[in-house]
Amino acid sequence: MKTPHVLAHQVEGRGATLLLLNGGMMSFTAWDDLVPALAESFSVVRCDFRGQLRSPGIPRAAFPGHAEDLLSLLDHLGIATCHVAGTSYGAFAGLHLAALAPDRVATLVAMTVADRVSAEMWAEAREMSVACREALAGGPREKVYDLISAFAFSEEWAEEHEKEIAARRTLVAHLPDSWFEGLAGLLDALEGLDVTPLLSKITCPTLVLLAEGDRAMPRDGGEALARALPRGELAVVPGSGHALVVEKPRETIDHLLAFLARHPLEGELGAQ
Numbered sequence: 001m002k003t004p005h006v007l008a009h010q011v012e013g014r015g016a017t018l019l020l021l022n023g024g025m026m027s028f029t030a031w032d033d034l035v036p037a038l039a040e041s042f043s044v045v046r047c048d049f050r051g052q053l054r055s056p057g058i059p060r061a062a063f064p065g066h067a068e069d070l071l072s073l074l075d076h077l078g079i080a081t082c083h084v085a086g087t088s089y090g091a092f093a094g095l096h097l098a099a100l101a102p103d104r105v106a107t108l109v110a111m112t113v114a115d116r117v118s119a120e121m122w123a124e125a126r127e128m129s130v131a132c133r134e135a136l137a138g139g140p141r142e143k144v145y146d147l148i149s150a151f152a153f154s155e156e157w158a159e160e161h162e163k164e165i166a167a168r169r170t171l172v173a174h175l176p177d178s179w180f181e182g183l184a185g186l187l188d189a190l191e192g193l194d195v196t197p198l199l200s201k202i203t204c205p206t207l208v209l210l211a212e213g214d215r216a217m218p219r220d221g222g223e224a225l226a227r228a229l230p231r232g233e234l235a236v237v238p239g240s241g242h243a244l245v246v247e248k249p250r251e252t253i254d255h256l257l258a259f260l261a262r263h264p265l266e267g268e269l270g271a272q
Contacts, residue, residue, distance in 0.1 A: 008054035013042055017081075018045070022047075022087070028054065034253055059189070062189050081103070087245055094110055107207075109256055110209070113208065209252070212236055214241060222234075
């Protein structure tokens with residue numbers, strides 16, 4: 001019998017499980033500023049998707065494959081039901097997981113996401129995918145991070161964190177080939193993506209958490225997503241770009257904890 005693939009992961013804290021799902025360009029360390037506060041009330045599980053830094057290999061060609069990997073991880077950890085929160089790429093994966101296995105997802109927080117990937121959004125993703133492949137062929141690796149930072153951060157945050165962005169740019173340029181290969185494959189899964197056919201299958205309470213200054217995911221797409229979900233809620237964080245968990249970790253934590261307090265798992269503190 002073939003052994004199921006288990007994503008690289010980390011578990012911290014105690015309580016009901018909260019599964020955090022990365023954006024496409026992230027690794028699970030990007031959640032570091034959020035985890036201590038969340039781990040006071042939850043068993044926080046972080047993982048890298050196939051093709052990301054800690055789970056190298058050929059990425060899943062489409063999001064149903066990511067959902068299957070996440071189910072395998074939950075099975076590996078012995079988790080029957082959990083809360084799920086994902087940002088951007090991870091939000092798309094979370095939506096697929098909640099539609100594929102509604103009995104496994106108690107609540108979902110889908111951050112900086114939309115109901116579909118438009119032609120304009122795909123053009124930006126494709127440009128990054130091409131830049132990754134050019135980097136593998138000897139082209140400038142810094143170009144990949146330049147494209148990422150151009151849409152990920154608000155102008156205000158970028159100005160205040162100029163040195164940090166420069167350091168990350170250098171770091172990305174020295175990442176292994178597998179990271180560039182993986183990112184290109186992950187981005188390819190965005191072409192033509194439309195989650196609207198899934199939404200009627202998502203029965204759990206779902207918070208769509210948007211960033212006011214998000215240039216990557218148009219706000220109208222996020223609002224349409226919230227309206228179409230059977231139990232959808234909408235909140236907007238002011239003053240942030242697409243990289244919400246980086247720019248506004250405290251505000252993200254507050255929204256997460258308030259939403260989860262309203263929708264506890266059975267047996268969780270506060271459940272009726």
